Amino acid sequence: MKTASTWQPQTPPSPIRVLGGEQTAPVGAVNRVRGLLCALTLVPLNLLAAIQLLPVYADLKGWLLVGLVSGMTGALIALIRSSRAFRPYLQVGLLLVAQFILGPIITLNGTTLIHVLPTSQTLADGFASTFGSFKALISIDPPLGWEAGGFMALWTLLLWTSFLAAFLEELHPLGQEVRSDGGIDPSPLLSILPILVTMGVSALLGTSHGWHPGPAGYCQWILVLLWASWRLGLLQPGRVIAKSLVLALTLAITLAGTLLVPLDRLALRDRYRPPIDPYQFTSPLSDYRSYIKDHKDDTLVTVHDLPAGTPVRMAVMDRYDGKVWNLSDSTIPGQSSDYRRIGSTIAPDPDDGNDTGGTEGTSFEATFTIHRDFGHAWVPMAGQPSSINPEGRLSRNDLYYNKATESAITTAPLGADTTYTVQGTTKARPSRDAIKNSQAGTASVPPVSNPPDSLSKVAALVTSVQSQPGAKALSIEARLRQEGWFSHGLEGDYPSPSGHGDYRIDQLLQAQAMVGDSEQYASAMALLARQMGLPSRVVLGFIPKDKQGDISKDRTHQDASGGTTVDFRGGDAEAWVEINLAGLGWVPFYPTPQETRTPDRNLNLTPPNPKTLVRQPPPPLVDPPRDDQGAKSRAHIGGQDADKEASPSFWARYGALIGKILAYSSPLWILTLLVLSILALKAWLLNRARTGGSPKERIERGWKQINSLARQSGLRLKGTRREQARAINQDLLGLHEPLIVEPAGEDDLYRLCAMADGASFDNHLVSDEEAVEYWKLVDQVRRSILEGLPRFRRWKARLSLRHIL
Secondary structure, three states: OOOOOOOOOOOOOOOOOEEOOEEOOOHHHHHHHHHHHHHHOHHHHHHHHOHHHHHHHOOHHHHHHHHHHHHHHHHHHHOOOOOOOOHHHHHHHHHHHHHHHHHHHHHOHHHOEOOOEOOHHHHHHHHHHHHHHHHHHHHEEOOOOOHHHOHHHHHHHHHHHHHHHHHHHHHOOOOOOEOOOOOEOOHHHHHHHHHHHHHHHHHHHOOOOOOOHHHHHHHHHHHHHHHHHHHOOOOOOOOHHHHHHHHHHHHHHHHHHHHHOOOOOOOHHHHOOOOOOHHHOOOHHHHHHHHHHHHOOOEEEEEEOOOOOOOEEEEEEOEEOOOOEEOOOOOOOOOOOOOEEEOOOOOOOOOOOOOOOOOOOEEEEEEEEEOOOOOOOEEOEEOEEEEEEEEOOOOHHHEEEEOOOOEEEEOOOOOOOOEEEEEEEEOOOOOHHHHHOOOEOOOOOOOOOOOOOOHHHHHHHHOOOOOOHHHHHHHHHHHHHHHEEEOOOOOOOOOOOOOOOHHHHHHHHHOOOEEEOHHHHHHHHHHHHHHOOOOEEEEEEEOOEOOOOOEOHHHOEEOOOOOEEEEEEHHHEEEEEEEEEOOOEEEEEOOOOOOOOOOOOOOOOOOOOHHHOOOOOOOOOOOOOOOOOOOOOOOOOOHHHOOOOOOOOHHHHHHHHHHHHHHHOHHHHHHHHHHHHHHHHHHHHHHHHHHOOOHHHHHHHHHHHHHHHHHHOOOOOOOOHHHHHHHHHHHOOOOOOOOOOOOOOOOHHHHHHHHHHHHHHOOOOOOHHHHHHHHHHHHHHHHHHHHOOOHHHHHHHHHOOOOOO
């Protein structure tokens, strides 16, 4: 027989099972242990949900260490036992300690004292990495490793999601899944939501390829399904074959459905535009002649332990606009302006066009030392780097690298005494036969704008007898080297204008004799290669020259430490061409004639075979235009016609600062906005219930508002309105005197209950005045309920969204 329920607080005795006349452990204790296991099993599920961050870090041990420690820390904080009033403050305090002290100790261990005690640098870097590490994950090319405090992102993500998952699990104790009507309460499954958040955030912060996304996703969903079935008590033993068949059929249908839909993996790093814009700099090739003019005999760079005869590159340019060679307009992967921050190592990119058919190279670890202030951002680099370790003045935070062009750039001035170490490999140029028989590569380069007029005619004459693309490239290189003359055009040299715009290239190719230096010859060969459909680009750097101007291994000599040293002077500056060939990657070509092949003013400069040259155009009527070092437009207006420079607007001056303030304070204002939104929503619903509908409906809604507030305060209400009023009076209003006492002895709550029953069941009309008076009492009772609650519980009730409709 079922006894009538009472609203007096009771402590039910622990139920005892009797099996064979013996008593077993209390069911409550068993449920508590099972509940603890349910909460702790959420930690490995949450760690598995973050599997897509593994390719970003490329450090399995670090990923497991940080993930497990942060997940277990968050779960244990959620499961901590304490008094109900003190528990929230204790949990918040422990979470802050775990976030800003324990997390930095583990993820920034190199800044700690004896690897245990945090220093001021540990705490400062930990605070900055808490908010900046998520940006580092998408702005630094993987593998990131332990660089830039990137593991703080994993620590923060798993700490808070594991805490929320265990906290939601704790709100629904084990053994209460079955409702009074015999159904299953799905509320315990809310603890899965933080794990789904981890899965989504990890996918967004991961790479476009991911870590086996298909199998990893299926494993995650299967484990989540098994955990949910176990948590709801639906995982029953037996019929294993039937369940396996159903699971296999479900997976097959799901897999077939995904194969029918084109997949596009969204990764934030693919949508992220680096803050550095290399296009803002002037054309690096325009500075070529200044190296020879101002620093011809000055040592600019010293490199230790670099393989002999290895060129040093600085800038790579793949866009020609008719005036200068410069970097491409966009940060499309594979083009020359796609500079990104790097971690401790540089992983090769299979799509950057540098595939050399598996050719083995020579490994090296070279140290670069800058002796003079370069005045630009281009960092000397060699070979195919696998890591760059800056020292002293050069910081990794200021260093950006382009995998496609194997070049680096810095946002800080590249001053004297700057030192950095580069590890990588150098590969010899493919054999002449391999180049001759190769086809054009598939690398993406921007189209040429405003090409020189002589390009098509000269290209046809130079390569008329060649059929293979590689052979055409060799033919261009040979003709320019053999038939051209070398001159820098400096004081005492044969006249040779600087620049490489369309007029200067036409002048070089159409003159009776070609005269110029590597700036013009490299530009001409790159444009001729483009004319024949060969992807080409121009490289500016240094080569160890001999007296002829060719690459020489003799420039490298042994130093006192047993290593090798090579000094690069300003006169070693050189521009050369790289052409992308199928199976060979980017192959270097050096079309500049030997520097000893200089013309004499009294020498007949007519080449041996003048039929291959195009007739020189008549001299221009005005001075030829000079090449502008800027690369953003073909013309500019100066003097009185120039517009006055407009003063920057308010947003132009302070927009970036305001954006940073909003970004760093986002946890505070987002939380405040959420609280205000909930309060505004509940106030609107309360006003709608007070003023909308007939007087009877308003009275019924008034009682519902009291009922909802009681439930939001943590009270479980059942039965009739009078039983609900008794429970509210005993549990929520027991410590307060009635505000108004009727002659019959009933307080406001019972009076409201009686009026609500009358409005629901009586047929008499209710006036607007009665509804207004009823709502005045409703407001008084609601105020009394809230004032009787502890402060934390009061705000919890104010912000609760349970039973708001």
